[in-house]
Amino acid sequence: MANTILSVFTRPMARSYLKSLNNIPMFLVHNRSIVCPELLGIRCLFAKAALGIDGYIQMQEQIRNQMASVADRFKEKMLEYSAENSNNMIFTEDLKNMVHLADSDDDIKVVINMIKKYNKQNKSMRFGNYIFGPVVMRMFHIHKKADLALECFKSPELSNFFDQYGSYQILCDILYESQKYKEVLETVQIIKEKQGEGLRYPKNVIVLALASCYKMNTKESLEYALKLWHELREIGHYPTRKATTFCTALAINQGKPEIALEILSSARNSGYTTVRNLRVLALSMIGRIEDIIPILKSVLRVDSPEGQLHTFNRDVLAKVKEAVDLSENHQVILEFTRLMELFEKQKLISEQTLDNDLCTEIQISRSNQNNQMQFLSRRPQQKFQRPVERPSLYDLV
Template structure:
């Protein structure tokens, strides 16, 4: 174990016996292939709809328009690329040649005298959605880093779209490298954009290696040291990775930061981690809690079947008749009352995030943070905080 990892674990974990850090089997050997952020969350549905409208409007002149833009975007052309030109071409892009044309137009547009731009259209998220639609992960990353595009892609939602595109293409190391660039830019005074942090932890979880857990634990301590409270999904990715890498103590310390311990992923990780360190009495208590929390008409609290199987293996190893009898009783009760899901913990951790984030670009923002009220609040009323990311995503 490296010195970095030892330091990270020392700051995360309470003093427990080191001999309990036995290598745990992976949560699942099958990688989940569903999207992490749903298309609507990234604005891709809206992009597709707008693209359809632009295609209809430009149908009769599309060919001539492309020819004109190809001429205008050449280096020796004195013609300018206007906001409306670039916007139309982004939405019209159908082929690789069209995407390359958009890249050339964007370079020229960004190099033109900024004093001549009077519109407030923000291109970063829209162009990144175009890259996403055409699955151009490498080109998107290249443009993001290129100095010719300085300022174009500096929006928090653009960071999220780019990192999600890299995630869907399995470019996990590139996510970590790109996040270092994002941290350095500190857009809007934000060094750790919440949705980007989720994707960084997701990348570490997918990598599932000694190096990735070292990075994740070091990054976790960096976040906590800066007073940053990660979203619940980032927390469960980090804890799930620690559990996969045989560090149940670290997993328990990480999930202790979640304010509400009743979420299904938290409950499963905690029960599995406690079983790994031999605290089966505490596991039984957690199992019993889902029964006491049952409410008529509400969805039953569940455990993942693979988690219960892992716990059962630990119960058999312990050879404690009392614990075994109680576990068997609860397992039968869970089967009868629908407290077991066949979805694996890995699948649950990697399920789609549906809730729309707060869009950080001014154009195309259909998700209002809150409704302004003309009424003056009553004395003593405290307006809730609507800062992005305060409410965790499941």
């Protein structure tokens, strides 16, 4: 086991390694979870507004209203113009209208033919600066066309057409919502190969990659996640809290609480609910029961200006209780029981599962959208260093 993960850390993440993920039996997904992923329904990780889909729908309604009387004839013309043997050019305005009018599989095929032809046209004929990549991806998203979206992204005929941070995120989100987790990782690898050093890790794409690893919940997905984590830290990038907690939860589910605690040590907000719950869960797994009590007590003395309660998840506390009882430390058992009574009285126990909190939909304000689309933040002139006496992730595997 140690040699397997160490070898992944020390070699490039080649596509051959990604292909090996395709051999994972699907019955292993969600197996032996401690943080149990929801099995029913498809959870959205990013809110529609964060992907610009709300704006797409508004424009769609506007164009459909404007062209209601001519839409069918317009579509027929676009079918004719997009044919390979047609000498007609594809103009920006026509493509814009067709992307928003598409409402059937046939219409989407026309759009695909149009963008291929549009991409081939002499760039000197394009006088506008309209960027179609994210808009076309939004079309695929609302029509739930994950396979087509990935096929177009990989198509040589559409080289550079989808090379925008927005397109990357929307594509990975389509694949994630379609539960195509291995395809998310494949897409991330393509993005890394397309972009230069320092620009290969769009922060929201990294969140989706680690969320996919968490959902896969296998030894191989943990290896991938740790390799990606190591790459980020090597160049001084600091993953977001969401990415951090997905990676931590995966390590816990794969029986690696030591790795989970190391990952959590880089969390920017140690008091955040998911960070706090994951920490006590990992500590309980390695038998450090005494260290859990101060963390539990910490929520009793927190006064939030918004009146928001700082809570622990009931499913996490149930796991902690099992570890406390097994410890046979009567003093800790009494203190834990007293704290549980206080938590019940003060309503500090959340009925939401930890998985539900981990996968809470991400809202991104418009003012923060451009920054969130781009690559992970870098702390100036600071590279991740660990004290010599502390074990590295390599040593913990």
